[in-house]
Amino acid sequence: MKVNKALTIAGSDSGGGAGIQADLKTFQELGVFGMSALTAVTAQNTKGVQGVYPMTAEAVSAQIQSIGEDLRPDAVKTGMLFSAVIIESVSNEIVRYGWKNVVIDPVMIAKGGASLLQNEAILAMKKHLIPLSLVITPNIPEAEVLTDIRIRSLEDKREAAKKLHHLGAKNVIIKGGHDEAKDIAADLLFDGERFSEFKSSRIQTANTHGTGCTYSAAITAGLADGLTVPEAVDRAKKFIQAAIENDLGIGSGHGPTNHWAFNKRKKEAEGYGC
Ligand SMILES: Nc1ncnc2c1ncn2[C@@H]1O[C@H](COP(=O)(O)OP(=O)(O)O)[C@@H](O)[C@H]1O
Numbered sequence: 001m002k003v004n005k006a007l008t009i010a011g012s013d014s015g016g017g018a019g020i021q022a023d024l025k026t027f028q029e030l031g032v033f034g035m036s037a038l039t040a041v042t043a044q045n046t047k048g049v050q051g052v053y054p055m056t057a058e059a060v061s062a063q064i065q066s067i068g069e070d071l072r073p074d075a076v077k078t079g080m081l082f083s084a085v086i087i088e089s090v091s092n093e094i095v096r097y098g099w100k101n102v103v104i105d106p107v108m109i110a111k112g113g114a115s116l117l118q119n120e121a122i123l124a125m126k127k128h129l130i131p132l133s134l135v136i137t138p139n140i141p142e143a144e145v146l147t148d149i150r151i152r153s154l155e156d157k158r159e160a161a162k163k164l165h166h167l168g169a170k171n172v173i174i175k176g177g178h179d180e181a182k183d184i185a186a187d188l189l190f191d192g193e194r195f196s197e198f199k200s201s202r203i204q205t206a207n208t209h210g211t212g213c214t215y216s217a218a219i220t221a222g223l224a225d226g227l228t229v230p231e232a233v234d235r236a237k238k239f240i241q242a243a244i245e246n247d248l249g250i251g252s253g254h255g256p257t258n259h260w261a262f263n264k265r266k267k268e269a270e271g272y273g274c
């Protein structure tokens with residue numbers, strides 16, 4: 001049996017809804033063997049982030065090397081990277097191992113407003129990491145910071161996507177979660193030549209903690225499985241839609257999504273449901 005493997009390089013969310021916990025749950029649900037390199041520990045729950053405790057850049061490199069020297073991932077994603085030195089170490093390791101299926105979720109700010117990336121790290125992300133990406137998945141505020149384009153329309157999104165492609169990302173997905181006035185959650189994909197949109201109905205809920213992490217992890221799992229970028233995005237969109245629609249209703253703030261929902265729905269469709 002061929003086992004497909006995916007690595008997440010990201011921060012820990014003690015509340016389990018975002019970060020490395022969301023990534024590993026998503027990998028598991030999509031049948032991919034999950035591995036992790038921790039960049040920071042956050043004390044976090046559905047109400048917000050109470051503390052951020054970064055790892056040293058050496059510790060991040062050492063974890064990635066342990067995986068690179070032995071288990072060899074089929075796809076890699078990055079999430080919260082926190083500092084310029086961690087970004088440089090991660091970029092160096094990606095180059096060292098020649099990893100190509102690289103998904104960058106340029107995590108900057110948690111839903112409650114806490115900063116998960118230092119301001120001076122943005123330049124390092126643009127210079128060192130984005131050129132190594134097969135896919136980058138910014139939300140609208142992140143795309144605005146990375147491109148200096150104010151995004152108010154589809155045309156603005158297209159301009160921002162082109163600029164991110166110019167920075168070296170082979171495929172750019174600008175996510176529509178923050179377009180709250182629209183009843184459709186539309187994610188725009190640009191592959192350097194063509195634009196396409198992946199759409200779903202917008203669900204009215206406060207329980208969207210970790211949507212970006214879960215979505216980018218699902219794309220990474222798809223790439224590890226050998227799907228093309230559009231195929232991986234299409235499946236990831238269905239995965240996140242099911243996860244938001246069936247939220248767990250736990251915690252008193254922005255609750256987590258439901259990582260079981262996609263497979264539960266699939267099993268029910270196949271006649272295994274109760
Ligand atoms: N309320 C919602 N209803 C349906 N889909 C959503 C909703 N909020 C976010 N999404 C989807 O979740 C994924 C993550 O998007 P987004 O929430 O913008 O990321 P982030 O967590 O990084 O801010 C995207 O596919 C987006 O379209």
Ligand SMILES: Cc1ncc(COP(=O)(O)OP(=O)(O)O)c(N)n1
Nearest residue numbers: 011018019110111209210211212213
């Ligand atoms: C440790 C950690 N990493 C990433 C995030 C951000 O997750 P995201 O999927 O963007 O969801 P929200 O924070 O916006 O709900 C995080 N919170 N913690």
